[in-house]
Amino acid sequence: MPEQSSTPDENDQTAKLDYQLERLIRVATVSMLAADVWEDKDAAVAWLSRPNESLSGKIPIVLCETETGAKQVQRVLNALEWGGSA
Numbered sequence: 001m002p003e004q005s006s007t008p009d010e011n012d013q014t015a016k017l018d019y020q021l022e023r024l025i026r027v028a029t030v031s032m033l034a035a036d037v038w039e040d041k042d043a044a045v046a047w048l049s050r051p052n053e054s055l056s057g058k059i060p061i062v063l064c065e066t067e068t069g070a071k072q073v074q075r076v077l078n079a080l081e082w083g084g085s086a
Contacts, residue, residue: 022067023064023065026064026067026070027061027064027070029070029074030048030060030061030064030070030073030074030077031044031048031061033074033077033078034047034048034060034077036081037077037080037081047060048060048061048073049061052076054076054079055072055073055076060073060076061073
């Protein structure tokens with residue numbers, strides 16, 4: 001049985017799905033960390049949804065659009081958890 005090759009549209013759709021999945025994983029990971037740090041779901045959601053001085057006034061959950069941004073948010077959350085400065 002011959003292999004079917006992907007069309008450019010299928011490749012584009014696969015790339016978009018991969019990007020969305022990676023973003024979802026970043027958001028979920030950061031959200032779980034925030035819930036652990038704040039020990040309260042509502043407090044974690046509030047922190048993730050508001051501009052943060054430690055992140056140059058950016059909104060943490062928006063930064064999770066990129067891997068670099070998610071790492072910045074994780075750094076701040078880890079600093080908060082361990083009592084250090086971000």
